Amino acid sequence: MLSSHFLNTVQLAVKSLLMHKLRSGLTMLGIIFGVCSVIAMLAIGEGASYEAQERIKRLGSENIIINSVKPPEDNKQTSQQRNWSVEYGLTYKDVTRIQDTIPSIERVVPLRIIRENIRFDRNQESGQVIGTLPSYREVQSIDLVAGRFLSPTDELNKRTVCVITHNLARQLFPYQDPLESTVRVDDTYYQVIGIVNETGTAEQRPQGQESEGQAIDNNIYIPLSAARTRFGETLITRTSGSFNSERVELHRLIIKMKDSPSVIVGEAQIQHLMNHFHEKNDFELIVPLQLLREAEATKKMFNIVLGSIAAISLLVGGIGIMNIMLATVTERTREIGIRRALGATRKDIITQFLIETIVLSVGGGIIGVILGIIVPIGVEFFTEMQTIITLWSVLLAFGISGLTGVIFGLYPASQAAKLDPIDALRQE
Amino acid sequence: MPEAVIEIRQIVKNFQVGDSTVRALRGVDLTIERGSFVAIMGPSGSGKSTLLNILGCLDRPTSGKYFLGPDDVAEMDDDTLSRVRGKRLGFIFQSYNLIAQLTVIENIQVPLIYQQEDLEEHHDRCVALAKLVGLENRLDHRPNQLSGGQQQRVAIARSLVNEPLMILADEPTGNLDSETEAEVLDILNDLNSEGKTIVMVTHDDAVAQHAHRVIHMKDGVIAREVINEPAIR
Secondary structure (H helix, E strand, O other), rough: HHHHHHHHHHHHHHHHHHHHHHHHHHHHHHHHHHHHHHHHHHHHHHHHHHHHHHHHHHOOOOOEEEOOOOOHHHHHHHHHHHOEEEOOOEEEEEHHHHHHHHHHHEEEEEEEEEEEEEEEEEEEEEEEEHHHHHHOHHHEEEEEEEEEEOOOHHHHOOOEEEEHHHHHHHHHHOOOOOOOEEEEOOOOOEEEEEEEEHHHHHHHOOOOOOOOOOOOEEEEEEHHHHHHHHOEEEEEEEEEEEEEEEEEOOOEEEEEEHHHHHHHHEEEHHHHHOOOOOOOOOOOEEEEHHHHHHHHHHHHHHHHHHHHHHHHHHHHHHHHHHHHHHHHHHHHHHHHHHHHHHOOOOHHHHHHHHHHHHHHHHHHHHHOOOOOOOHHHHHHHOOOOOOOOOHHHHHHHHHHHHHHHHHHHHHHHHHHHHHOOHHHHOOO | OOOOOEEEEEEEEEEEEEEEEEEEEEEEEEEEEOOEEEEEEEOOOOOHHHHHHHHHOOOOOOOEEEEEEEEHHHHHOHHHHHHHHHHHHEEOOOOOOOOOOHHHHHHHHHHHHHHOOOHHHHHHHHHHHHHHOOOOOOOOHHHHHOHHHHHHHHHHHHEEEEOOOOOEEEOOOOOOOOOHHHHHHHHHHHHHHHHOOOEEEEEOOHHHHOOEEEHHHHOOEEEEEEEOOOOOO
């Protein structure tokens, strides 16, 4: 019986809202936009930071990366003399030093990275030749699509084998099976032994190499020993009237630590060690974990800013509801008086008005959620920006809209019920 | 002697208007028996409307005792008063006071909602009440689609739906022309002859002639009382 009474009250509330479609619609508009903006803003914020974080994560949160960097002083010389030669960057000695001195290191993987044209038959693609050890697979997330990765035997025998990225394989071998074929780099032929799908290559370009604007995942992995014998350690660039030579032993070291906590300690130790042996500032340290933390902090800030903007719009929506409810109460005082005369208690009146606001705010909330889901999808469709709609943002927005409805609805309702029936009836 | 529906003793009602106190009722004693038809008359400011509001539990007396049946209404809290209004009293107002967004049948049902009654259960009875006041063909009309007389008849049906102890009518014909006035008074007369107790405020002598007792008020007290002979009615 109580529930049927409650149902009647809900019915009554809906009916009286429907009697004033424009007024109810305008009231809901505030809540709709509030909820919609909370969900959409948080989805866009979440999506923006997600991409950056994913890229950092792929570098490995337990890794420390050292890149060779051309020292800045050398640039001055360029203007003074036409022909010059520099020697900088990471060395094989660095690998041994780091391996021997720094505790809690699991593995150090050195990389030589050379830009070259990779050819098969008449197809030619520019890409990165990466000389590395078989253990590279353990420090970077790469998926083997076909064949196998470099093996210790390949390294030991300086074999001219290679593993190529999926993208490169597709371009060089449109019709053939790349496995067991050979690709030509410079004057050497390398047998393709495996194809990998690599996704984290965006950050892999060593600084100072003129790789900007090139396809980024045209990678070909060869044994480090083979790279050393085939390419040597000197990069010679000839342009008209000038001759440059760069001598770099290793372009990158990927150091995998035992666990995340030792990354921070390890970073300081490695920095100290490297500073000791490199007088020129010819290396840079990248700590993905730290980048990740920074990205997370940025994301948090971003979300707080977006969230507060959205919360304000929700609040404004709530105030809108309160205004309309207050106006409604004045307008409907007579009705309240009639209902009181016919036996309605104060509680009945409060319940009626409260249900009206709850229906408004929950209804507005539902429409807002639907819009809030559509807007990010539209943004993603038109701008290719990634958006992520999180459940908690939907719940938060919906919860706040419901809450504002109740809070801002309760006050006018209690005002309405406080009136003595005779005073309410006298209102014209 | 018939059973008393209402018994009030030394009812005083003061209103505070600014700094001065307006003494609307200055000690009224009145007993109304079951089945009687009482008219309250008097010039404006005589306290007749205030008295009716107190009888209808819409307002509380400043002092005095008011027994509605066995209970002292003056002692009741707001919720109990609401319940008393909903269960024992029926109201007919000068300006009809229907709820604009509800249809005829829904307006008749309103008091039932607050008695937590199942509307389905009482639907037939509500239709019968509409029929009693001659509106069985207009159940789905809204008040603004009805004439004044029709609206007042809806209000009469509504006042009967909770089978009240007493019907209180505040100038029920005040806004009506003489023809519809006669219709409404006929309905009230019929209800009274079926045993309903009716208390009506009016300033019209002709209207008051329909009542058994006419109570004349002046300056917040009962000035005189006239018993109408059945023959006159």
